[in-house]
Every structure is written in C-alpha cells, then in structure tokens.
Amino acid sequence: MYKHILVAVGTSLSESALTTAITRARxxxxxxxxxxxxxxxxxxxxxxxxxxxxxxxxVIEDHARAVTRYAARLIDSAGIDGIARSVTQPLDGTSVGExxxxxxxxxxxxxxxxxxxxxxxxxHGEARLRDVVCSHATCDVLIAAHASAPLSAGTDNARVxxxxxxxxxxxxxxxxxxxx
Numbered sequence: 001m002y003k004h005i006l007v008a009v010g011t012s013l014s015e016s017a018l019t020t021a022i023t024r025a026r027x028x029x030x031x032x033x034x035x036x037x038x039x040x041x042x043x044x045x046x047x048x049x050x051x052x053x054x055x056x057x058x059v060i061e062d063h064a065r066a067v068t069r070y071a072a073r074l075i076d077s078a079g080i081d082g083i084a085r086s087v088t089q090p091l092d093g094t095s096v097g098e099x100x101x102x103x104x105x106x107x108x109x110x111x112x113x114x115x116x117x118x119x120x121x122x123x124h125g126e127a128r129l130r131d132v133v134c135s136h137a138t139c140d141v142l143i144a145a146h147a148s149a150p151l152s153a154g155t156d157n158a159r160v161x162x163x164x165x166x167x168x169x170x171x172x173x174x175x176x177x178x179x180x
Contacts, residue, residue, distance in 0.1 A: 002028045002140075006109035008100050008133075009071045009084070010036040010064075017115035018071060020144035022078045024113065032082030033107055034071035037089050037096050038064045097132025105138050112141045 005028075007021035008014065018034060025032040038060065064086045071084035089099055104112045114130050134141050 002030045002111045004031045004033070004107065004109045005111045005113060006033045006035055006100075006104040006107055007071075007113040008037070008115070008129075009034045010067050014067075014115045017113050017144040018074055020142065021113040022074060022080065024111070024142070025080045025082065026078060030080075030111075032075055032080055033109065034068070034075060034082065034084035035100065035103055036064055036067045036071070036084070036086040037099055038086050039089050039096070040091060095127075095132055097127070097129050098136050100129075100133050101136035101138070110139045112137055112139060113144060114141065115144050 002024065005021050005025050007017050009018055021032055021034070024030070040060070068084045068086050075082040075084060087099065087103060089096060094102075100112065100114075112133060114133060130141070130143055
C-alpha cells in the first residue's frame, strides 16, 4: 500500500497523471504531492527573451503559479491529503527527470506518477522523461495513459503499473529502453 504519492504536473499530459494520482491516493488513503518543475529557460522563451527578458521570466513564474494552483484545487476538491508545489530546475545540468526522482526521494514518496509521453520521432539525443525518472527513482513509477478519466469515475487510467498495487495485486513494472 502506498503512503505518499508524488505526481509530476505541468505539461499538457499531466492532467491524466494528476487524475490517476488522485484516484490512486484516494484508493490507498495516501498523501499526494503534485510537483511542478519550473524550467528557467523553456524552449519557447528563446524567441521572446530577445525582446524582453523580464517579461519572459514573469510569464514563466505566472505559468508555474497557475499550474500549482490548478493542481491544489483538484487535490482539495478530491478531499485527499495533499499539496501542490513548484521547484525551480537548477542551471547545473540536472535534468527534469533527475529532479523529479530527487524530489520524490526527499519527500519520502513511495510512488511517482508521470503523464504518458507522445511518441515523437526525432528527439535530438534527449532521453524520454520516464526513462530518466525510472533510472534515478528509488521507488515505484507509474505512467498514466494519455486520455484523462473524470475524477469521479473511480477508474485508474494507468497503462504501466508499478510493482505493487494498493489492493495487494501484483502487476508488472516496465522500464522502456532509452531511445537511440
């Protein structure tokens, strides 16, 4: 049985992860932490930063606050114990995946929930987030399916389940191979 679940939020695919994490936390009576990683230099900011760096940083901070507030509202409305918070990605080369795994360990999480990633062809040598998290995590990792389920439906929208489910059933844990 899980006691503390950490869910990564912030991308277009994170709603399915948050829905899955809320359902799992409710089923396990677990605490939930929604974690948003603030990228100080997102890909879309390169163009806008040339014109006004201050406004770009304001947009990044506003986005982080909006994501965190949204996750907190969903957690509160689900009636489970939890928080939503943001952490700024350091500029020391630490990847988002490494930071998620590090934050999960620091929080004492025994399950990390991630949103499913769309399969993209060319990735310019970058590893998929789930591969990085799985290689650095010291706990189970659950990948939520792309489609989100309504919070009231009570269905767990997970495609890849962690190594031990709340109800005591045994399900397999898959870690996909890194892309080449």
